[in-house]
Amino acid sequence: MASQDFLVEVGTEELPPKALKQLASALADGITKELEDAQLTFDNSEWFATPRRLAVLITGLVDKQPDRTIERKGPGLKAAFDKSGNPTKAAEGFARSCGVAVSELETLEQGKNAWLVYRSIEPGKETVQLLPEVVDKSVNNLPIPKRMRWGSSREEFVRPVQWLTVLFGSHVVPCSILGVEADRVSYGHRFHHNEPISIESPKSYTRQLNKQGKVIACFIERQQQIKQQVEQQAEAVNCRAVIDEDLLDEVTALVEWPVALTGKFDKAFLEVPAEALISSMKEHQKYFHVVDNAGKLVNYFITVSNIESTHPQTVITGNERVIRPRLADAAFFYETDKKTSLVNRREQLKAIIFQARLGSIYDKTTRISQLAGHIAEQIGGDANQAKRAGELAKSDLVTDMVLEFPELQGIMGRYYAEHDDENPEVAAALDEQYMPRFSGDQVPTTLTGSAVSIADKVDTLVGIFGIGQPPSGTKDPFALRRAALGVLRIVVTNELSLDIKACIEESINAYQAAGVKLDAVESLANTVLDFILERFRAWYQDEGLPVEVFMAVKALRPVQPLDFDQRVKAVEHFRQLPEAEALAAANKRVSNILAKQGDTDIPASVDDGLLVEDAEKTLAKQVAQMTQEVTPLFEHRQYTLALELLAQLKENVDNFFDQVLVNVDDTAVRQNRYALLQQLRDLFLKVADISLLQTS
Known part of the structure; x- marks a missing residue:
């Protein structure tokens, strides 16, 4: 089936920078979901976002839906034909509603039942017919907490919409979204090229914006350029830029053609706690701060301009002039705050x-x-x-400092x-x-x-x-x-x-x-x-770690988190041992046997005189020996070593269940066997409920 590329671009006034990535990603997700729901297959999707646009490129989008087989179920055969095999009114009415003769209907059989059915092929629609609804739904379903109206329009969006570009292949998709008619026209950089750009095809979109409009449409590409430029600017002054990921995202969302520039501020401000200066530069001016090789703040900052100025020093001087009163405020807050002690506050x-x-x-x-x-x-x-x-x-x-910069709580306290x-x-x-x-x-x-x-x-x-x-x-x-x-x-x-x-x-x-x-x-x-x-x-x-390991420990509800963690690590180690699966199953079996006893008192100790079978005598002896060996380990929380020792019980536990009938008629012998099983289970319960490792 033939395919073409598809492009949607919504051009707007400046979008909220902290929401830009989410909006663009959500638009792409919405469009791909709508295409999939419409059974329109494609090769790949990619989103673009700048302060003035949200865009999605779909490559290899089929130009038509697949045909669909429609099946309408009619009356059962017994109701559709009389004893002579002639169609009843029910059959004739069903055929008439389908626009065919009774003879053109088919039979559907399911088990002993059968019905008349009408099957037809519904031709798939042309993709270009479906795209307007795909775009409309995707745009209107964007996660926008507060929408706005503009002009006399009743339409609502996160910011006023200025233009709409919708192309399928080299052709414009006729549609109107948010009151704007689709065209092939986009716009370049607000200052460098605020002119119409006629997009030739979806594939040429990013290239044309870059070459003609001085716009880097790809958010990720723009972000990488910013990071590289900022790092280079810092290296030029023999320092290192500290790049906060949230700030990088925000700055990327503020510019379409990034140009990093280095400015300076008065060294006297370095007397103010570094965190306060950094917060002021980051929150108010969106500057990246710079540190020396020892990680100490220096009096440089790096700003990312949205203009490739012919006079960059003028831009730098302007930023230096703006940052000075901001840092002066921070210095004033610091000096004022120190006049009142924390105790008196x-x-x-x-x-x-x-x-x-x-x-x-x-x-x-x-x-x-x-x-x-x-x-x-x-x-x-x-x-x-x-x-x-x-x-x-x-x-x-x-x-005052924390009231201005809440993120400094605790830091300024120190x-x-x-x-x-x-x-x-x-x-x-x-x-x-x-x-x-x-x-x-x-x-x-x-x-x-x-x-x-x-x-x-x-x-x-x-x-x-x-x-x-x-x-x-x-x-x-x-x-x-x-x-x-x-x-x-x-x-x-x-x-x-x-x-x-x-x-x-x-x-x-x-x-x-x-x-x-x-x-x-x-x-x-x-x-x-x-x-x-x-x-x-x-x-x-x-x-x-599998959830069963967590559940096995949580069943005991240890009240010390460190103890809980040590038990989990021990159980995970035990789970890897070859004996683990069989012992988990045995613990499960023991748990079930003991649970059926309800309120019946089980003896606190095993009476050696009531041990009859060799297998139970051997197990009882090993359990007693193990109890002596592992008790000191439990006391010192050496759970891993304890479980490694308990793994040695596997052979005798297997022999016990193979050779010993627990629920014998003799009450004393039966109760004694319960006591042995209780001791066995209690050994493992010193660490965790190993039976929960047995997943059916």
């Missing part, structure tokens, strides 16, 4: 609500302080330092604490309390920072669960999933022996002592614990 936190039912941020710091002290004692830290850091944890929220001559570990903890800030971020390096970070997260989890607002679906306004995962990462990465359930209970007590009424308080600790431990599921799946 605590009172201001009473005016900031954490959550209506849970009190103010001041109340939260009081609870964090108490819980952080408790945690520090458990993990070998300094309780007094943890309490102090907890008290000061949120004081920087009311500083600087201000150092200025206030707080203990260095207390100062570090104010920054570390927010770690890990995102997936893959570092965790606190100090015990005080770990204690405060865990306390802050547990306080939030307990409070929000305690007022009945757990996450649901994709909604997680308090970022509870991230908080729970953060707790696990801190504990496991820093190898902290911490009873997380005890922390949760301590947090509940702190809320109640402050007069906060929590819902379902009897089950709250277990609810929060389960929620935290459940975050391990995705963690281990990302590491490639």
Whole structure:
């Protein structure tokens, strides 16, 4: 079947830069889905995005739908013909509705039943007839949270639409989308070539925009050019550019013809904390900052212009003039903030609500302080330092710098604490309390920072669960999933022996002592614990571990995340052993046998005098020996070695089930065998429920 390339370009006023990639990708996804739904096959799809356009190129799109066989089911044969074989009114009516004679109908048989059917071939439509609806649906289904109208039009889109290019092969597809008639005309760069460009064909689209219009339509290509130019600019001054991926995306979405330029600012501003200068350059001006070989901020910045100026120094001078007052503001905030200590700012936190039912941020710091002290004692830290850091944890929220740059919370707290001559570990903890800030971020390096970070997260989890607002679906306004995962990462990465359930209970007590009424308080600790431990599921799946390994450990509900992790690693190692499958099956069988006993008391120990068969005597002897060998290993959490030893039970367990009937008539012998099986199962349950590795 013949095919041609297909191009859609929606030309607009400047699009929101942070949404550009998502919009372009969604448009491509929408068009490909509509084409697939219409049974229009194609070779490949590619999206393009600049500040003034969203475009999609489909290559090798067939020029016609395939023909379809239509089958209409009519009356059953018994109702369609009388005893003489003549068609009834039902058959004649069905044939008439299909526009054919009864003799042209066919028979459909399914089992013992049969019906009259009418089969016809519906010719496929020409692709060019279907494309207007494909484009219209795709454009109108874009994920646009807030649409706007323009002029006298009733149409709505993310920004006013200026032109529409729709080509199939070398021909324009006649259609009107968002009140704009399709044409082959696109437009070049707003300043370099704001003139019509007649697109010859879909394949020539990017080449023509580049050569004639000074527009790099491909987002990825433009992004790579920006990155390369920025790195070259930094190398030219013997430094290194720090390229933040989010900023790179945003800058790519702001320009159509990128030109990187290097500017300077007054060295005196380097007295201000680097993070504050970087935030000012990034948030306000979209500049990339530059560091020396030691990673220290230097007084250069790199801007990406959307103009290839004949006087680049003029552009640089303009940017240097603009950045100076921005950095001066940051310097002013820093000097002003230092005049009031973090301790003296605590009172201001009473005016900031954490959550209506849970009190103010001041109340939260009081609870964090108490819980952080408790945690520090458990993990070998300094309780007094943890309490102090907890008290000061949120004081920087009311500083001018953090009010201007919220992303500096904690970071500025560290600087201000150092200025206030707080203990260095207390100062570090104010920054570390927010770690890990995102997936893959570092965790606190100090015990005080770990204690405060865990306390802050547990306080939030307990409070929000305690007022009945757990996450649901994709909604997680308090970022509870991230908080729970953060707790696990801190504990496991820093190898902290911490009873997380005890922390949760301590947090509940702190809320109640402050007069906060929590819902379902009897089950709250277990609810929060389960929620935290459940975050391990995705963690281990990302590491490639089967979910059965996680479930086997979770069945025991270990309250220490580090202990949980050590058990998981041991079970995963055990799963690789040749004996694992048979022992998992045996554990499953034992579990089922014991479960059927219900409330029947099983003896606490095995009576050697009631052992009859050689196989059960041998197994009982080995279980007793293994119990002595692995008990010290369990006490020292050497779970991997313990399970390796328990794997040696396989042969005798197999022999037991092959040669011994458990449910014999003799009650004493039967109960004794139950006791042996219980001891066997309890050995494995010291680590995990191995029976859950048996997947049917």
